[in-house]
Amino acid sequence: MSRNYQKDFFKKFTDNNLWKKQKEKFKILFGNLSWFLFSVNSKSNFKLIECDKSCQEGLTKDCLKIFLDSGDRKNLNIIIKQLRCHYKNKGCMLFPIVRGGRTYGAIGICNVKKEAEKQISIFLPMLIDFLIDNIQKELELTKICNTIRPRAVALSTVHTLHRLISSTLDLEELLPRIARFCIQILRANASSIMLMNKAKTKLIKKVCVGVFPRRFFPDYIRVGKGIQGRVAKYATPMLKKQIISVPLLEEEVVGVITVFKKNGKVNFTNFDLEILNTLAEQVVIAIRNAQLFLNQEKIILGAIKSLVRMLEFKSPYKYTHSPFYVNSVLLIAKELGISKEELRNLHYAALLPDAGKFTLPEDILKKRTPLTKKEFEIVKQHPIRLAEMVNSLEILKPVIPIILHHHERYDGTGYPSRLKGDKIPIGARIIAVADAFEAMIGKRPYRKTKTLKEALIELAKYSGTQFDPKVVNAFIKLFKEKRYEKKITKSRD
């Protein structure tokens, strides 16, 4: 029996409410008994755990001596000892606390009247048996709880983490989030995620969070070199006192997560390694999904850009826009704080808005004189045509409202649906401003080019009628940053 178990056993024993109550009842039934509780150590010696305060006077010193002298393990296993007391006609009794060959200790009672001895020797062993049963069960439960609870909490944590990380497909958002979670869960100082390059020769640092020495988290590391390199090469985790490194393993190693230095002066343990391993299994799925999504995005963007290039070859900037225009659209959108998903859709839409003109007759597009009413009606159809073309591509469906309404005016006099104010999608309102601005500062054979300042004044003039004032203000604000003006001048050239 371990010393800790014995200690816990007697702690439970002395705290046990039933034991306390029964002692009181014994006192009522059999007079003012004095109680002693002893534990027995491996050398069969008694150690006093508890005794009644009333017994700590002269009487008990002798009684205690009697009990301590009688502390013999061999006898304790079998019998209840009736001891002689030096005082009056009363005796002492010693009851062993024994279960299944295991001796825990003994209960001593002093001040026992002769006529009560028989009854006490019947009832007390029953009570002791019942208490041992209960305490053993309690200790077993505590042990199970202490073993299982941290694991259950860890499991619940991993489950929550899975839910938290699997909702994003943006790798740039996902990786720092995972690194921060690692720090949080392992109570560490720093964490890094390195991903394998295409050639599978190097690990490239993608994210590093926290306070760390640079040598542990280099920008890149060759496979086979250093801690992370070896973890990647052999696809096995590494646990050191101050560092844990775990491979992100799918069919092959995708990357490595490393966590550095636990908070407080504590080392990492196998339990930490177990948690990080479980976490890595979840993380690798999330990273793979994000990478697949990124590839899918690249394919879509590539396809749209190919279409734009094709139209450019036919007639530059008639159906498409300059790169600066796309940049302007994205910068305004960021300034207005639109979501990442909307930003992605806006990017697709910004590449395509006038591609529908491809379906219009050449003579209308080339015409230098003002259009007739009939011709203008035909021109108004180009957003609808493009929307019809794009409609069959499921991934571009969210882009359709932007394409369809980018010629609407804020006051409701635009086309094709005469939408007004906030009913026009925000993406379409942004494109309208960037489109007009580009047209004003761009070189056209049929009119004079405006300076940046003149174009901005013109935008401000029609803010609230043709354009959304919020968008115009955001655009003007961007110009106050000199870097942006330089960018535009450069792309114009």
Added chain:
Amino acid sequence: MRKKLPSQEINLRRVIKSNIDYKILNFFHNSPSSIDTARGISTWINEKREDTKKSLDKLAKFKILLSLKNRFVVGYSYTQDVNIVKKINRFLGNNKSNFNKLKE
């Protein structure tokens, strides 16, 4: 004027008012690595989910907990601030009996 650190600003006696607050604090103090949702934590502390959520948000407001959000889930985890943790350790030691007696 020098800005106060979060650990200096927190007065735990004013923040931890109910048994649920205390149970949550105790749970995270004993399982500092845990990240869990309101539902999960309400199971651990054996309280109603709505009440637990309110307490969790309050504790997150006072930076005792960190709230980790995405579009669908809000997870809560324990503060990493060592000074706040020390304060909580003292607070839990001093107020154990008070909160066991306290009834909602």
